[in-house]
Amino acid sequence: MYVVILAGGSGTRFWPLSRRKHPKQLMSIFGGCSMLQRTVERVLPLKPKRLLVVTNALQVGETARQLEPYRERCRFDVISEPIGRNTAPAVGLAASIIARYDPTGVMVVLPADHYIADEEGFRRTLANGYKAALNGYLVTMGVVPTRPETGYGYIEAETAMRGEGPYPVKRFVEKPDVEKALEFLAAGSYYWNSGMFVWRADVILDQILAHMPELARVLARLTFSSDIWELDDLRPQIDEIYREIAGQSIDYGIMEKADNVVVIPASFGWSDVGSWGAIPEVIHGDAEGNVILDSRHHVAIDSVNCLAYGGGRAVALVGVRDAIVVVTDDALLVCARDRSQDVKKVVEELERRELTEYL
Amino acid sequence: MYVVILAGGSGTRFWPLSRRKHPKQLMSIFGGCSMLQRTVERVLPLKPKRLLVVTNALQVGETARQLEPYRERCRFDVISEPIGRNTAPAVGLAASIIARYDPTGVMVVLPADHYIADEEGFRRTLANGYKAALNGYLVTMGVVPTRPETGYGYIEAETAMRGEGPYPVKRFVEKPDVEKALEFLAAGSYYWNSGMFVWRADVILDQILAHMPELARVLARLTFSSDIWELDDLRPQIDEIYREIAGQSIDYGIMEKADNVVVIPASFGWSDVGSWGAIPEVIHGDAEGNVILDSRHHVAIDSVNCLAYGGGRAVALVGVRDAIVVVTDDALLVCARDRSQDVKKVVEELERRELTEYL
Numbered sequence: 001m002y003v004v005i006l007a008g009g010s011g012t013r014f015w016p017l018s019r020r021k022h023p024k025q026l027m028s029i030f031g032g033c034s035m036l037q038r039t040v041e042r043v044l045p046l047k048p049k050r051l052l053v054v055t056n057a058l059q060v061g062e063t064a065r066q067l068e069p070y071r072e073r074c075r076f077d078v079i080s081e082p083i084g085r086n087t088a089p090a091v092g093l094a095a096s097i098i099a100r101y102d103p104t105g106v107m108v109v110l111p112a113d114h115y116i117a118d119e120e121g122f123r124r125t126l127a128n129g130y131k132a133a134l135n136g137y138l139v140t141m142g143v144v145p146t147r148p149e150t151g152y153g154y155i156e157a158e159t160a161m162r163g164e165g166p167y168p169v170k171r172f173v174e175k176p177d178v179e180k181a182l183e184f185l186a187a188g189s190y191y192w193n194s195g196m197f198v199w200r201a202d203v204i205l206d207q208i209l210a211h212m213p214e215l216a217r218v219l220a221r222l223t224f225s226s227d228i229w230e231l232d233d234l235r236p237q238i239d240e241i242y243r244e245i246a247g248q249s250i251d252y253g254i255m256e257k258a259d260n261v262v263v264i265p266a267s268f269g270w271s272d273v274g275s276w277g278a279i280p281e282v283i284h285g286d287a288e289g290n291v292i293l294d295s296r297h298h299v300a301i302d303s304v305n306c307l308a309y310g311g312g313r314a315v316a317l318v319g320v321r322d323a324i325v326v327v328t329d330d331a332l333l334v335c336a337r338d339r340s341q342d343v344k345k346v347v348e349e350l351e352r353r354e355l356t357e358y359l
Numbered sequence: 360m361y362v363v364i365l366a367g368g369s370g371t372r373f374w375p376l377s378r379r380k381h382p383k384q385l386m387s388i389f390g391g392c393s394m395l396q397r398t399v400e401r402v403l404p405l406k407p408k409r410l411l412v413v414t415n416a417l418q419v420g421e422t423a424r425q426l427e428p429y430r431e432r433c434r435f436d437v438i439s440e441p442i443g444r445n446t447a448p449a450v451g452l453a454a455s456i457i458a459r460y461d462p463t464g465v466m467v468v469l470p471a472d473h474y475i476a477d478e479e480g481f482r483r484t485l486a487n488g489y490k491a492a493l494n495g496y497l498v499t500m501g502v503v504p505t506r507p508e509t510g511y512g513y514i515e516a517e518t519a520m521r522g523e524g525p526y527p528v529k530r531f532v533e534k535p536d537v538e539k540a541l542e543f544l545a546a547g548s549y550y551w552n553s554g555m556f557v558w559r560a561d562v563i564l565d566q567i568l569a570h571m572p573e574l575a576r577v578l579a580r581l582t583f584s585s586d587i588w589e590l591d592d593l594r595p596q597i598d599e600i601y602r603e604i605a606g607q608s609i610d611y612g613i614m615e616k617a618d619n620v621v622v623i624p625a626s627f628g629w630s631d632v633g634s635w636g637a638i639p640e641v642i643h644g645d646a647e648g649n650v651i652l653d654s655r656h657h658v659a660i661d662s663v664n665c666l667a668y669g670g671g672r673a674v675a676l677v678g679v680r681d682a683i684v685v686v687t688d689d690a691l692l693v694c695a696r697d698r699s700q701d702v703k704k705v706v707e708e709l710e711r712r713e714l715t716e717y718l
Binding site: 015016295297299301302303306308310311312313314315316317318319320321323325327328329330331332333334335336338339340342343345346349350353355358 | 374375654656658660661662665667669670671672673674675676677678679680682684686687688689690691692693694695697698699701702704705708709712714717
């Protein structure tokens with residue numbers, strides 16, 4: 001098994017803790033390890049042959065630094081994208097490298113910044129997906145929905161069975177409104193699209209050739225050193241490829257079009273932790289629903305459903321409800337709990353004003 | 360004219376910016392000078408003969424440091440109370456010292472931590488009070504109310520006239536409920552009790568003898584050096600006096616009982632700035648009513664009537680309403696705007712937990 005971790009996100013929705021050079025996946029929002037490190041630790045027990053982390057030029061240094069502690073336990077490679085081109089080129093590039101070394105090698109594609117509660121359950125599901133991938137399927141991990149979430153895309157299976165799968169996929173569905181989400185939840189055949197995939201390198205490359213011929217064409221030009229894993233030698237070629245290709249997601253580019261897609265039901269307590277507002281999904285608050293992070297002492301008076309990230313400070317809440325407060329050495333964010341998606345607008349405004357010190 | 364500044368407040372309601380050693384009067388909440396320094400600068404143009412600042416042991420060092428820049432412009436003395444005993448003992452002590460040097464000297468009593476918008480108007484009103492004090496009256500500065508405030512005590516004058524005064528005082532009234540406050544506002548004969556007074560030293564000592572005989576008795580024991588202003592020599596006696604006497608406010612101990620009390624109407628834009636919630640009374644917010652202090656850059660999205668003290672940080676507000684947020688190097692406060700009186704409960708809780716580093 002080869003593991004490909006997609007770690008190039010900019011994470012503007014976790015501002016001010018996340019920054020361009022220190023996005024969400026490199027943050028230790030839950031204390032201790034970063035989300036990238038947790039993602040790595042989660043797969044190491046499966047003893048992958050190699051682990052590829054795809055990131056970008058700004059973050060490559062910190063990414064390599066964070067992987068250092070694991071060098072003795074697995075072979076790592078870090079690929080730096082010159083510019084973000086969404087997930088399809090990153091997946092295609094990783095598949096090309098792996099296929100050159102081990103054409104029918106199975107690759108697991110994982111975002112670097114997702115939260116998973118039950119790590120054993122995650123590995124069991126992945127092992128299950130591995131078997132389906134060996135048989136030539138494009139396997140997507142479908143999270144069994146637990147609420148009518150409108151913030152995720154959905155996958156509809158051909159069946160409402162909820163066994164171990166795999167089940168053939170009928171269609172991919174964009175983020176629904178709340179009525180649709182309630183229908184999906186009731187139907188029993190819908191899953192949250194987690195963005196976690198398993199497939200053979202040759203199988204996904206065939207699908208890229210069929211559905212994204214432009215991407216296949218530029219990837220076919222790659223020439224490798226005699227030691228395939230001297231990936232630094234690929235850098236000039238990667239830079240050229242990325243200049244030529246358009247950005248596209250693997251979901252839209254391949255998954256929605258391919259006919260060999262299956263879903264493996266996943267129930268391991270998953271969240272994409274897409275914004276500050278998602279933190280209380282993964283860290284349970286106290287009796288009043290308050291989640292206080294990175295604070296040695298806190299006092300809450302008549303305050304409910306708040307999230308505070310104190311940056312080591314004492315935190316006091318007085319008569320506050322549904323608020324998100326995050327403080328760092330140079331910035332303070334106060335946000336209504338249902339508005340955390342709009343934190344990216346703050347970052348956009350700071351960009352507009354060219355206040356790069358805060359980006 | 361002698362000026363007595365009462366500067367011993369603990370200022371727990373401005374936590375976390377105010378601390379035991381750095382209370383509100385020593386803070387530069389409006390940028391630049393502290394409130395104590397502003398109080399000093401406000402009276403210096405009146406060329407007082409001497410200026411006495413009464414503070415406490417914890418704050419005496421910082422208080423003296425803050426007065427240093429004014430040494431060339433006025434003679435200063437700092438008196439340190441061993442324990443807080445409210446305003447009557449502090450006033451009695453200052454009056455005893457002044458009376459020993461200049462028995463009929465007029466003393467102006469000013470809290471160190473009030474905000475005044477129109478400083479010229481303040482000095483005109485004070486000069487007006489000075490004349491009445493010379494004639495043997497206990498003069499209280501009554502602020503002409505501009506709203507039905509329930510957070511202040513009131514003074515009722517014998518008349519609803521609003522000239523320069525002085526007007527005889529009918530009674531002192533505790534903080535009213537909102538209905539009473541509306542009545543007071545409509546009546547035209549009520550004033551906010553500012554806690555600023557003017558009287559002759561001998562006159563207030565006579566009244567202390569009449570209404571607070573215990574205090575008068577211990578004050579009468581004071582023995583002075585040949586140089587009266589060697590106030591350090593008084594310290595052992597002051598320590599003894601404070602151990603013996605009970606705490607009492609000058610308002611309750613004297614003003615409510617004396618029959619020679621007059622009020623001078625004051626309209627110089629006053630606030631006692633009693634809590635974070637009072638800041639927007641004295642610093643006007645932007646079009647959305649947001650007041651952002653100590654922040655070089657801020658972004659407000661769909662946010663109204665907020666107060667943020669950024670401690671030099673960039674501040675971002677997203678979808679927030681009526682919130683107070685204050686951040687320092689070691690603490691973060693988030694408070695509903697109408698709950699800022701309860702910030703002192705946070706301090707009480709920190710005391711209870713013996714988290715003295717935050718006090």
